[in-house]
Amino acid sequence: MNAIRRIALILTAVFLIPVLFFSAYEISSLSRDEKMIESIYQKQLEAILFSINQYSDDLIGNWVARTENLLMSENLQAGGRELMMVNTPLKLIFSYPLQSESGRSKFIYLDTAFFLSHEPEFAARVAAQQEEIAQLVKYKKSGFQKTAVLPLSDSLRTAYLGLMFVTEDETGQSITGFILDPEAFVEDLMGPRLQQISENQFLLAVTRKSDKHQIYSTQLRDSTSSVILQKDLWLIPDYSIGIGPLGTSLSKIVRERTKTNLILLLGMAVVLLVAVFLAFRSVRQEVQLAQNKAEFVSNVSHEIRTPLALISMFAETLEMGRVPTEEKKNEYYSILHKETQRLTAIVNKILNFSQT
Structure with a gap:
């Protein structure tokens, strides 16, 4: 055991x-x-x-190009309103000349109340961005059209975004820009x-x-x-x-993945457990069989020695002529026969057991 x-x-x-x-x-x-x-x-x-940023830049770039063309055309207001109606985030298009004597300011809008209430602030904000405007002018002279963010007041920046860029027409350069609704x-x-x-x-x-x-x-x-x-x-x-x-969520993905792996592990564990049980049962049977055979051989060896000893003893006595009478010889022959039969029966049992 x-x-x-x-x-x-x-x-x-x-x-x-x-x-x-x-x-x-x-x-x-x-x-x-x-x-x-x-x-x-x-x-x-x-x-x-x-x-997404490249896509946004392309949209704004398209608006800039169309606005620059509109500023040099005669249908500025009609074309600008059409642009704003197609692109609903646009709330205002403005253009302030960089030199006051070179022209007048231009505005395109759909909401008059919005324009009247906020235009003075937009003008002030543009006037305060001289350094940024100077950089935009340099880019324009070098052949690049750059767009910069126009900082708005805290009250406006939560709902609107300002963008500005430099345009040119027959009257000179202007700082032009958009006020748009970022969420739209x-x-x-x-x-x-x-x-x-x-x-x-x-x-x-x-x-x-x-x-x-x-x-x-x-x-x-x-x-x-x-x-x-x-x-x-x-x-x-x-x-x-x-x-x-x-x-x-990320944590749920990880948990689901771990759960799946653990379920697979549990399934594998069940299969292994069954395999271990079957292997153990088989080994236990083999060990028990080996023990039974060892005990059987031990018991049988004792049973075999007894008839062998008797057969050897009586055969030796008969061989040496020590039996005085025929009656005694017949008795010895009878014992030899019985012990031989007994030994044969034991041998047959051993042979039968070895075949199981």
Whole structure:
């Protein structure tokens, strides 16, 4: 029985050690898996951010080119209003001459109340950006059309974004720009692009940084908790774009992955347990059979020695002529015959047992 116990302990150890090791490995790798998945999303977000910013720059560049052409045409107001109606985020197009004697200011707007209430502040803000305007003029002279952010007051910057650039016409250079609604820009113009990029494979969302309010998501429901990484948008730095798994969270992905691995491990453990049980039962049977055979041989050897000793003794007596009478010889012959039959029966039993 000691041998059986040793075999059982060895088989149990062989089964338990791999299972315990793999379980400990899975639990300890949770944070590593989370960092790996986060790294993948980080690279995706960087590529998406570049694409979205390039797309935004192209949109603004198109507006700049069309506005510059409109300023040199005779249908400035009609063309400008058409541009604003097609691109609803645009709230105001302004153009202030850099030299006051070279011309007059020009404005295009759809909301008169908005223009009358805020135009003086826009003019003051433009006048305060002399260094930035000088840089824009240098770029223009070098053949580059650059766009810069026009800083607005705290009360306006929460709802509007100002952009300015340098234009030229027959009267000279002007500082021209747009006042636009950044949230409408995100929803109306960036939104379709974000949907196209996500392709229902992951979540993209744009958040207002000041109050963490999510203004756009590629999913209909609020998905703030699903966003795992965020980066600022270049054109509208008061807003950030975030990325996350679709319909779940990073921690849930890791938990589900670990749960799946542990279920597979449990299944493997059950299979191994059954295999160990069958192996142990087979080994136990073999050990028990070996013990039974050893006991049988030990018992049989004693049974064999007894008839052999009698046969040897009576045969030797007869051979040496020590039996005085025929009656006694017949008695010895009878004993030899019985012991021979007894020995034959034992041998037959041994042969039959060896075949089982």
